[in-house]
Amino acid sequence: MTTIGESLIALLEHHGVDTVFGIPGVHTVELYRGLAGSKIRHVTPRHEQGAGFMADGYARASGRPGVAFVITGPGLTNTITAMAQARADSVPMLVISGVNALASLGKGLGYLHELPDQRGMMEKVALSSARVESAAELQPAIDRAFALFRTGRPGPVHIEIPLDVMGKEAAPLKPIETADLPESDHAAVVAGARMIAQAVRPIILAGGGARHAGAALTALAERLDAPVVLTANGRGLLHRHPLVVPASPSLKSVRALIGSADLAIAVGTEFGPTDYDMYADGGFVFPANLVRIDIDAEQLDRRPATVKVEADSNAGLEAMLASLSDRAPPSGTSNGAKRAENCRNAARAELARLGAALPSQLQAVEAIRDALPGALIVGDSTQPVYAGNLYYDHDRPGGWFNAATGYGALGYGPPAAIGAALARPDLPVVCLTGDGGFQFTLPEIAAAVEMQAGVMFVVWNNRGYREIELSMRDVGVEPVGVSPAPPDFAKIAEAYSLPYASVTSPAELAPQLRITAKLPAMIEYRVD
Structure with missing residues (x-):
């Protein structure tokens, strides 16, 4: 007997999925039944938000939807921030989750990971949210998701499968109907x-x-x-x-x-x-x-x-x-x-008038581009990324993206860069993140090392949320809460067996990037 969970894996393969980001749990065991024997690579992040951000980075780098598997309840709510970022930036992302048994839904009986209305919550963030309640509903739900990605403005799509449905016998798969782009008016x-x-x-x-x-x-x-x-x-x-x-x-x-x-x-x-x-x-x-x-x-x-x-x-x-x-x-x-x-x-002249440090921040970004032609630069909300968003000429379409626009999720850069590197192992990938934002998703370094994802983590260390501090001072507010102490990044790199270097200028940055290209590595850029 082929189960619905096994049929799900086959359907994803038919739609060209080669990578899934997820953290398995007791509520998704049946979704993993067919995964080990498939051609799909499974990547285990250290947090479900990381799974969503990795799927986002994978999608932007590959041009194909990123896919995440998460558990019912907290696994899914942990992924919402990543889905909201994908929604803001029109990134195709498929999030497949479990949900409690059909008979228990909406009754508030206190089951593990229970939410009052999980699907209703997801409908507020995703382009669409569907529940598969029978074998016959699985393929239409998956096919509709991929049709949405191809024919309209892309974004996150959610599909949930109840615990008592995942292991049931699957329906035979039908040929996939491709959807065409709408013709211009x-x-x-x-x-x-x-x-x-x-x-x-x-x-x-x-x-x-x-x-x-x-x-x-x-x-x-x-x-x-x-x-x-x-x-x-x-x-x-x-x-x-x-x-x-x-x-x-x-x-x-x-x-x-x-x-x-x-x-x-x-x-x-x-x-x-x-x-x-x-x-x-x-x-x-x-x-x-x-x-x-x-x-x-x-x-x-x-x-x-x-x-x-x-x-x-x-x-x-x-x-x-x-x-x-x-x-x-x-x-x-x-x-x-x-x-x-x-x-x-x-x-460019206006940058200097906006902030004395902006030109040097832009020089650091340009040093990355010139040292690694054709690289993907995946940014977090940090000062050189803000500078680059104001003015910067990257050398490949889609090769400069970050979370400092749109939804603005801090901690996006490291996991998104890992997803991008796994999608495009042929390209150098640089994660440009700040010491504050890096600590949001710091454990995802382990996934980069485990998967040998060639990400160079460039950490802009100005010892705090410097942009927020400046914003407070600009309006006469005494800065509070903007100086979280950074860790010793050299020791962090050592703990994860990452090559490490410390630099203080664009001139020092470029040669270090060439040395560590295509390796998981960390470069700390210390800012006075």
């Missing part, structure tokens, strides 16, 4: 192309949703001679291109560039305040003429736009290029490359 594309063809000083705003559309985005930018402003999750697109502006729209210099344009084309960006108004000064003004391309109809309706094109970024851009092919180039002189260059120069 032709009328909206034509209307957008008509506006674009009349623009003299166009600009493009590209977010994380455009990461996979680099060729089409570059082609449209060059066709229009339009500067391309990248949000944090869009960094790496058009690396070193004359038209690229790898700077935050929260900077006054970038806002001035956007304000001078007579048309803006927004691709795969939600216009979130952590990108467009991180200082909460209300200074970002939506362009009067705005064409938006986004896969999510609800997202399109949340912000004003002149023309809204519901489409995958790549498909929408290609449709727009095709519609523009029979139209004359914009009249007048756009001077796109010069406008972009002036904005880049002004944005």
Whole structure:
């Protein structure tokens, strides 16, 4: 007899899953019955939140959904923070959990790991939450989850299987029906192309949703001679291109560039305040003429736009290029490359005015990029990451991501970097974390060592929550609680058998990175 738990593993294999992150418990034993004999690799984090963050990093690095197995109750609630981060950043994540026996649900009888309404709680965070109550419901639930990942704005999906259902006999598997991306709205594309063809000083705003559309985005930018402003999750697109502006729209210099344009084309960006108004000064003004391309109809309706094109970024851009092919180039002189260059120069100069330490923090990030071309830099909420989110030109799309935007979960970096390294063992992976945030998920080092995940943990040690301390001082609040004592990182590295080095400058950092590339290692960057 094949059980539902065994059938679940087979279904995941059919959908291309090769890695699962999870901590087994008595409430998920039956989900593990078929795992040992499968081709799926199991990775054991040290906390369920780590499982979720690893799945997130795996998904961003691989382009495929990250999968986590967690137990009923506390295992699932421990994963909620990671799911919320994935929801904010449109990361495909499948979380499969147990739940108590069907007859006990909602009755408050005091069973182990019981929640009043586990599925109801998850529906508030996940794109969808489904319960499998019979053998016939398993495959439709799994297939629907993967269809959601392929055809809409991705995010976390939750499926729960009751304890008394996991071990029952499974239903025969059916062929998987693939779901196609929705076609671009032709009328909206034509209307957008008509506006674009009349623009003299166009600009493009590209977010994380455009990461996979680099060729089409570059082609449209060059066709229009339009500067391309990248949000944090869009960094790496058009690396070193004359038209690229790898700077935050929260900077006054970038806002001035956007304000001078007579048309803006927004691709795969939600216009979130952590990108467009991180200082909460209300200074970002939506362009009067705005064409938006986004896969999510609800997202399109949340912000004003002149023309809204519901489409995958790549498909929408290609449709727009095709519609523009029979139209004359914009009249007048756009001077796109010069406008972009002036904005880049002004944005870097603005960093120094915002904070004396920001340029040196950016230099540390650039030292990582230059020492390890093509690396994935996975960040936590720490000062050099904030600096990079304000201005930084990464050298590969999707290679710069962190939790300092969107939901902003501290402790994200280390486990997410482990997931990314397991997804892409061919690439160097750097975790850029602070001494405070690192302590949120410090035990996950053990998983990196155990799985030989090639992560270089670069710990920005300024002995506390320095950014929060500065924020308190800026508004006249006496700092309290912002100086948690860091551990002795050299001894931490020794305890986990990690190579360790200590540096104090970008010049010292680069050679240490080259020495430890592709190894689990720790570099402590000590900040005065």
